[in-house]
Amino acid sequence: MLKLLIVVTGLLLPTLGWAAGGGHTFPQDKIEIDWDDKAAMQRGARTFVNYCMSCHSAAYSRFNRVGEDLGIPDEMVRENLIFTTDVNGEKTKVGELMKITMTPAYAEQAFGTVPPDLSLVARSRGVNWLYNYLRGFYVDDSRVGLGVNNGVFSNVGMPHVLAELQGLQVPKYKTQDDGHGNEREVIAGFDIIKEGTLTKSEYDKTIYELVAFLDYLAEPYKQTRKNVGTGVIIFLFVFLILAYALKKEYWKDVH
Ligand code: HEC
Numbered sequence: 001m002l003k004l005l006i007v008v009t010g011l012l013l014p015t016l017g018w019a020a021g022g023g024h025t026f027p028q029d030k031i032e033i034d035w036d037d038k039a040a041m042q043r044g045a046r047t048f049v050n051y052c053m054s055c056h057s058a059a060y061s062r063f064n065r066v067g068e069d070l071g072i073p074d075e076m077v078r079e080n081l082i083f084t085t086d087v088n089g090e091k092t093k094v095g096e097l098m099k100i101t102m103t104p105a106y107a108e109q110a111f112g113t114v115p116p117d118l119s120l121v122a123r124s125r126g127v128n129w130l131y132n133y134l135r136g137f138y139v140d141d142s143r144v145g146l147g148v149n150n151g152v153f154s155n156v157g158m159p160h161v162l163a164e165l166q167g168l169q170v171p172k173y174k175t176q177d178d179g180h181g182n183e184r185e186v187i188a189g190f191d192i193i194k195e196g197t198l199t200k201s202e203y204d205k206t207i208y209e210l211v212a213f214l215d216y217l218a219e220p221y222k223q224t225r226k227n228v229g230t231g232v233i234i235f236l237f238v239f240l241i242l243a244y245a246l247k248k249e250y251w252k253d254v255h
Contacts, residue, residue: 026151026171026187027132031208033215035223042070044213047206049081051161052118055107058098058217060119067094069220113157122211122218130211134162135204138171138190151187166203167196 034040045066048058067077074094084092084101107114122130133152137160140149148160151171160166169190175183198206216222 030128031131033212038070040209041213041216044209047210048213053100055115056118057100058119059117061098064094111157120218122215127211127215134207138169165196165198167192168194
């Protein structure tokens with residue numbers, strides 16, 4: 001029994017450590033995705049194809065499926081969401097998967113790592129993590145070639161591709177007890193040192209919409225599932241009343 005306890009504690013400890021480590025990341029804001037706001041998801045899709053799909057694919061989704069789910073007609077999908085070409089140099093068709101042209105070998109050479117497919121990232125990382133990650137890039141001259149670091153994903157290999165929108169920021173530090181009596185520096189916030197084209201609240205909104213789109217992408221059936229769920233509950237309820245009425249009818253003569 002004692003042995004088992006030690007093993008279990010041993011297994012749990014790293015997760016505790018990780019959770020504590022996670023507590024030092026910044027920013028730590030939380031969002032709630034509004035699944036009824038399709039317009040926000042459409043704008044998020046636009047940001048995604050413009051700013052992310054040069055490096056990241058979303059290869060589990062098709063352009064026209066996204067259009068259908070978010071209420072964008074094929075013609076508009078073709079004009080506003082597709083910027084890639086197929087092997088023959090023709091514009092990618094609306095029925096194609098959201099793949100990218102960059103090869104993994106090239107990416108490896110350019111970034112030292114291959115940018116992961118983002119189809120399921122909202123599920124693996126969670127929407128809050130994404131929201132903070134995309135707002136957490138800061139100037140760090142020690143990062144050769146990139147010039148930035150990230151408060152949520154330390155020493156990340158991704159450049160700050162939204163710098164033109166957000167501008168550039170530097171961290172404000174504060175000292176904090178690490179729980180073992182040692183003081184350590186943690187990021188407490190950011191100061192903008194170079195304005196971008198968006199204000200802070202506009203940038204936050206843009207990122208919220210982008211994350212809302214990624215959340216949709218990771219679970220395109222969520223809305224349908226919810227609707228079906230409600231339908232099933234209503235059906236069961238009606239059925240319960242019928243069954244009860246029937247039971248009364250059958251037992252009427254027995255009593
Ligand atoms: C210039 C290429 C490039 C562009 C453009 C780009 N990224 Fe990245 N991204 C990367 C690389 C490289 C990594 C891997 C970083 C690492 O592991 O250190 C990455 C990692 C990520 C991760 C972390 C994935 C994980 O779970 O580890 C997320 C999320 C992400 N990118 C989102 C985005 C979004 C959203 C956009 C569009 C706003 C975007 N990226 C644009 C290159 C890019």
